[in-house]
Amino acid sequence: MGDTLDLLFDLTPPTQEQMRELVADLSQDERRLLLEHGEEAPFCGVFLDEKRKGLYTCRLCGLPLFKAVSKFESGTGWPSFTAPVARSHLRRVQDTRYGMTRTEIVCARCGAHQGHVFPDGPPPTGERFCINSGSLAFTPNGQPLPNKLGRGDPEGEPVD
Numbered sequence: 803m804g805d806t807l808d809l810l811f812d813l814t815p816p817t818q819e820q821m822r823e824l825v826a827d828l829s830q831d832e833r834r835l836l837l838e839h840g841e842e843a844p845f846c847g848v849f850l851d852e853k854r855k856g857l858y859t860c861r862l863c864g865l866p867l868f869k870a871v872s873k874f875e876s877g878t879g880w881p882s883f884t885a886p887v888a889r890s891h892l893r894r895v896q897d898t899r900y901g902m903t904r905t906e907i908v909c910a911r912c913g914a915h916q917g918h919v920f921p922d923g924p925p926p927t928g929e930r931f932c933i934n935s936g937s938l939a940f941t942p943n944g945q946p947l948p949n950k951l952g953r954g955d956p957e958g959e960p961v962d
């Protein structure tokens with residue numbers, strides 16, 4: 803993954819027009835998941851067994867959120883990561899729904915719901931990012947990153 807961490811991504815939120823276009827691309831299930839704080843059933847997400855190297859990006863706006871090397875088998879049935887690509891790429895929101903206090907994770911750029919973070923992860927961070935497969939897209943090493951907002955390099959450029 804080399805220097806991916808050092809790449810600078812434009813975190814300016816999508817315009818209303820861009821948001822409308824991105825949302826128009828989503829299925830009903832994806833809308834529920836990404837925009838209405840949905841949660842997918844465990845052990846059915848498409849990325850649960852994904853083992854290739856690469857980058858996981860926000861399904862809605864294409865911002866890289868997690869490196870494949872930070873993915874681990876948590877046994878929970880959801881893709882789990884120990885750390886984000888960059889802290890600035892995720893926003894933490896207190897979530898008190900269902901009578902629990904949890905920390906919700908949303909994409910820092912477009913606000914799409916990703917999952918939750920828990921303080922019971924493995925070293926070195928001790929954090930467990932529990933993410934819905936449907937909130938993510940995957941770019942294997944060597945393939946170009948999504949460029950959904952037309953921002954250009956490093957978006958649209960191959961991951962190496």
Ligand SMILES: [Zn+2]
Nearest residue numbers: 860863909912
């Ligand atoms: Zn996003």
